[in-house]
Amino acid sequence: MKATFGSSTTVYIGNYYEQTGSTIRKYYYAGGQRVAMRENSTVYYLLTDHLGSTAITANSSGNRVAELRYKAWGETRYTYGTTPTTYRFTGQREDATIGLYFYNARYYHPALGRFISADPMVPEPGNPQALNRYAYVYNNPLRYTDSTGHLPWWAYVAGVAGLYIVGRAGYEVGTLIVPGADQARRDQIGGSLVTEFADVIERESAARSVDPRLVSAVLRHESAAFERRLLTLWPTMQPGLIANTAEFAQSVLQGDAASIGPGQMQLRRARELEEMGYVTPRRNDFERRLALLNNQTAVEYVAGMLQYVSDQLRSIQGYNDLEFEQQQRLILIAYNWGWTEEFQKHLRDRGFIEMIERAGYDNQTLDEYLRWRENR
């Protein structure tokens, strides 16, 4: 690079070499830090402050030959001797002729504390300081430096990550609004889970005399619950580490009431099922949470719960007079409610038929599973 001011022309080769007329300067670095320079045959040591600004210049004997001190925004507040380099505030090059610092992409005015041109990017729209595209280091010059004239690289990465996250969340919220999109997501995510664990579902259903279609319907629907999808990095992925970690934390913070795992089962229900012998007992809540979050062991809990509510319903005389499909739908309703006093009261007040017809969600769970199975 070549810079000409008036009659003086300086040639630069990277940050290592520069020549102005017959004066040749070479720079030496250690650990990315400029530590010394040679001007023709004279060696100088360059000592910097916490921002990397050139502060003290010493000769080869270690004696101070020059010193610079700066104000917060880069103006010189103290001078001693003649500093032999133009690399000064924050280690950037000063063009003394025009009184500006060159930060690779833009010129910076130390008296104004501003760049004289706008940053072409706003990589952190959430940071109000970043919206001022003339601002220098978020207006915090005592803490940050800016070697490029742009924000640091991690700010770009964070900005892109932030945009992706907002986009992902928007996509999933959109699936709740666009007709059919929610079911398509459940087909995609829940369907692949049901397909992958078909043998486990068959085995657990057979062991409990439960219709495997009900187990599959619950898993297809619940494993792709909106909150779980929202916490998945890539749209086609099964909810994994992020969703499980969040649900685990939610279960710890909210106690027994939080629904977790691909079966979206409450911890207290899981505990009750274990106590009643419907599923393999776990030693503590930690193991129980892990079992509920694990795709394979969650199948056991779903099948166990369906078996439990089926047993309860079968103990009601009128239930056995219902048609098979009505029985299946009632089992799914009872799965969602849990075998609670409130559920039993509703059932008594409304009767079987009214209860089934009102439960749009649970009917949808089965109907949508049957549609998916037929079409796949």
Added chain:
Amino acid sequence: MNIKLSAIALCWLWLVCSLAACTARFEPIELTALPASVSQPDAREIDVEVVLAGAENQVRKVLPDAYLEFFGFSGDCRELPHLRGTINLGFDQVQQGIVRQQVLVASVSVNTVEETMDLRFADHSSYYIISTAPLLLQNSLPVREIAVLAYENIIRLGAVPCDVNLTWSGVRDTWLVECTAPGSGSLGPRRCEFEIEPLTGQVRGTQQ
């Protein structure tokens, strides 16, 4: 940078949790054996309008925007024409949240013999999405006439004595009558099941 990304991830989690929990929490309320008016002053017959007005009055103290969603009568089928038994009423109040709607439900049971009322309020939105279509009783013959028609058909079917459950809700377009073995309640062994057209009183789908 790791700190920055971790902070973003935490913000994301917070946003999601906030969206999921942005509807106000509603704790269940249960009130039992409240005194209930079931007939007009100086009248002996049970008046559905009076029962409804009393229930609505109580429900709207907690859920001011609640509307009727379900009407049911259960009891001995011989008492059906007089509506002496339990009148079950369902009220819904639906509030739209950011991500999903919140459905608050009031279930009212009025014992028309003892003239008492039980109420239960609960939030049904988190685990159970239900039909919340309103029930418009004015789109039907008077409940008493429907009850008489139902009883006459039960006699025709030879199902007396029995327990009966007469129901109608916003999700159905007909009254539903279910008879069960006497003393077995609404979920007992079935004796009959049929529907009644609300406007014409026509009986259909008779099944014994």
